[in-house]
Amino acid sequence: NDGTPAGYYIEHGQSDQWVMQLMGGWDCYDQKTCDERWMAGGGQFLMSSRSFPPTISLPGILSGNSSDNPQFYTWNRVFFSYCSSDLWVGDFTHPAPGIGNWSFNGHGIVDAILTDLLENDALQQASSVLISGSSAGGMGVLANHGRIMQRLNFTKVYAVADSGWFLDIAPFLPANCSVLTECPPQYSLPSAIKVWNAQLDATCTALYPGNEWQCMLGKYA
Numbered sequence: 001n002d003g004t005p006a007g008y009y010i011e012h013g014q015s016d017q018w019v020m021q022l023m024g025g026w027d028c029y030d031q032k033t034c035d036e037r038w039m040a041g042g043g044q045f046l047m048s049s050r051s052f053p054p055t056i057s058l059p060g061i062l063s064g065n066s067s068d069n070p071q072f073y074t075w076n077r078v079f080f081s082y083c084s085s086d087l088w089v090g091d092f093t094h095p096a097p098g099i100g101n102w103s104f105n106g107h108g109i110v111d112a113i114l115t116d117l118l119e120n121d122a123l124q125q126a127s128s129v130l131i132s133g134s135s136a137g138g139m140g141v142l143a144n145h146g147r148i149m150q151r152l153n154f155t156k157v158y159a160v161a162d163s164g165w166f167l168d169i170a171p172f173l174p175a176n177c178s179v180l181t182e183c184p185p186q187y188s189l190p191s192a193i194k195v196w197n198a199q200l201d202a203t204c205t206a207l208y209p210g211n212e213w214q215c216m217l218g219k220y221a
Contacts, residue, residue: 001034001047001085003097006109009056009079010117011064016127017075021062022110022144023082024135024163029192032178034102037085043099049083061132072130076122080113080137082106087216088133088140090196104196110144114151128156138164139185142221146201165218189213 025046028034037047044051062077063069084090090104097103117123131148133141138161145159166185177183190213193200204215214220 001028001038001083001102001104002043002050002099003094003101003103004049004083006083006105006112007049007052007081008113008116009058009081010121011058011062011077013064013074013076015074015076016122016125017130018078018123018126018128019061019072019075019130019132020078020080021060022080022088022131022133022137022140024133024137025082025085026136027087027188027192028085028102029183029188029195031102033183034085035100038099045081045083047083047085047102049081052081052083061130075130076126078113078117080110082136084109086192086196086198087136087143089143089193089198089200089216091199092195092197106140106196107144107199110140110148111151114148118151123152124154126152126155128158130158130160132160132162133164134162135164138162139166139216140164142218143198143200143216146203161218168214168217168219185217186213189216 028037061072064073066073084106086104086106088106090106093103094101141159141161149157168186171184177187193213200215205212208214
């Protein structure tokens with residue numbers, strides 16, 4: 001969000017199979033909520049790469065521990081760090097990017113990481129790829145899996161949206177979208193996709209003219 005370069009983490013396995021995970025971490029959708037997100041501490045990891053450590057211990061299905069991750073520990077494992085706050089769909093660069101002048105480039109970050117892995121690593125030789133994500137990352141999987149499959153059309157691609165299947169159901173209590181954590185997706189997304197210049201699947205958006213935001217939700221995507 002602050003104009004710093006995106007990044008990812010990779011641990012190579014003893015396989016031609018790959019598992020990739022889009023990091024989660026909710027989003028922000030206007031000046032107020034993004035400023036609050038930064039001030040709340042999200043700026044350390046969720047809006048900038050300034051504090052990204054050189055290495056991390058990959059969790060869950062990205063773990064290299066055979067006891068923790070018996071299915072995938074031998075695969076090549078890639079963690080897409082989340083610093084765009086746009087559910088991995090944005091395509092907006094502020095003319096003067098920096099703290100307070102927020103950019104949203106999740107869509108391009110996905111493309112750039114795939115390009116790097118294809119051109120500078122062994123992804124081109126993959127026999128299968130699993131793309132996964134949780135929460136905001138799960139919504140990113142729903143929004144991006146189609147074009148990821150197109151880019152990796154030389155192999156089998158599977159997608160798992162973990163905890164990213166948000167429902168289009170009105171909340172019991174009135175939504176308070178002045179508070180970031182109290183605004184359900186169906187209230188924030190209509191304006192958010194405009195702020196982010198969201199790049200959504202054209203086949204889906206053609207089905208919901210005027211309600212293109214619905215393509216971010218599993219029921220419609």
